[in-house]
Amino acid sequence: MFEGTGRKLGRAAVAVICAASLATPSVASATEPEGPAPSSAETSEELNAQAQKHAVKAIEHFKNGAFVDSEEEWRRVAFFAPRWRPLHFNLGVLAEAQGKLGTAVSEYKEFRPHGSPDEQMVVDQRLDELGRRKTNIAGAYKRQIALSATAMTLGVGAIGGAVAMFILGPKQTEKAKEWDAAAETVVQMGNNCPQPDVGSQCYNEYAEHAAGLREESDKFERRGKLMLYGGIYVVIVGLLLTTYSIIPLRNAIKSKRQLDGINLGKTRLKWNGGAGVTLRF
Structure with a gap:
């Protein structure tokens, strides 16, 4: 029956x-x-x-x-x-x-x-198409992994560089203060000359030496500010790269799920009516 x-x-x-x-x-x-x-x-x-x-x-x-x-x-x-x-x-x-x-x-x-022979022909057609699509998915998976790894490496490296700049920047500022203090000491020594006038040789020598020290101090000061502001920009770039690396990584995970045959659930299917369906991964 x-x-x-x-x-x-x-x-x-x-x-x-x-x-x-x-x-x-x-x-x-x-x-x-x-x-x-x-x-x-x-x-x-x-x-x-x-x-x-x-x-x-x-x-x-x-x-x-x-x-x-x-x-x-x-x-x-x-x-x-x-x-x-x-x-x-x-x-x-x-x-x-x-x-x-x-x-x-x-x-x-x-x-x-x-x-039946007709059914076997349909199966062979499906297996052939699936084989070609697997090659494409596998290639995309490798590219996505490489892109994610590159972006992640650059991002983490940039963040590490920014941290180093944040550490070295204040040290440069400290050195600038030390050179300023040395310049003030030299000025005091010039004031102790027998004739502390602008035109005297003793005073001029100390003044020139103090000017050189202040010039070095300005270099350290500029270097410290450059590291500070540069570190801010570098850490922003690093965070952007690290965040961006999530996108190809997410796509790689989706490709890997396709290759492994993991069911992604009802919410991934969008019915278009008739015999058409969009699979969202």
Whole structure:
């Protein structure tokens, strides 16, 4: 009794999902073997009453774009009818729609030996596209990691340099004060000359020496201010670079999740109506 119904549901499910899978922009990909090897166990078109109810719900959820809910129902079908022939193809498409790469490839490979020639052609097309997309995602992942690491290194280095400037700047100011104090001492010594007049040789010598000391003091003072203000600008640049490094790192994490086949959840799916869906990662 249920065998005919199971066969009809299987054909309907595969037909619906085949059409949608070719129209759905997937983000999954794979070329290397992932997950368990395809099963050689015999399949069946038989679908019992309990599994049939969940299969109907799964197809309805799929038509409504509720891929996560649809997958949950197919998992219930798998519990009640684990050898139902279209099962793994349906799970593969749903996994692909959610960005679960490893799961999608494993399910497609599980289904392929039991599919018709037309169905096997669809599976081969999906695996080929997934392979090319995996290459692109892997390349993007490497570039994002490199960019994030570079920005993070430069940012942390800039912050470290700014800290050094904040430490050295006040030391330069202290040295400027020391040179100023030395210049004042020399001026006092000039005032102790026998003839502390501007035109006297003794006074002029001390005055010239004091002027040289003040010149050195001004150099240290300027250097200290330069380090202080420069440190402020450098730390700002460092913070900006460090903050920016989070962006490619976040994108790299998303790419890694795609490569690893992690399900990102319902909130990542945006249904556009019909057979179109936007996957937001």
